[in-house]
Structure formats: structure tokens, C-alpha cells
Amino acid sequence: MRICKHCECEMIEGFDVKVEGAGYGIKISNGTGIFSKRLEKPKVAICPKCGEISLYIRNVDKI
Numbered sequence: 001m002r003i004c005k006h007c008e009c010e011m012i013e014g015f016d017v018k019v020e021g022a023g024y025g026i027k028i029s030n031g032t033g034i035f036s037k038r039l040e041k042p043k044v045a046i047c048p049k050c051g052e053i054s055l056y057i058r059n060v061d062k063i
């Protein structure tokens, strides 16, 4: 469960990240170019009260 840092209410998790126009989404990596290691696709949590969004990945143990 994620809590909004502004209003301390429970955030809704599990939204996908989409880049408008491109349609590829975004990925988090720890390098650039062909040697970059692809990590988990980020998910988004949204606060239903103030609209704050929070990016997170599920399997942090892979990092």
C-alpha cells in the first residue's frame, strides 16, 4: 500500500505508464545504449484526493 506524501491518504496502484504519441511506454534502466540492463516496467500509483502520481516498480530485488 502506498500513502500520498501530501495528504496521507491511500493511493490507487497499478496504472500503466503510457507516453502519448509514441505508444512504447517507458522503461527504467541503469545504463545507456546497448549495454543497458532493462529493469522492470514502472507502474503508477495515483492519489484520488490531490492527483499526486508516484512511479514505482514491483520487483526491487532485481536491481
Ligand SMILES: [Zn+2]
Residues within 6 Å of the ligand: 004, 005, 006, 007, 008, 009, 047, 048, 049, 050, 051, 052
Ligand atoms: Zn494526495
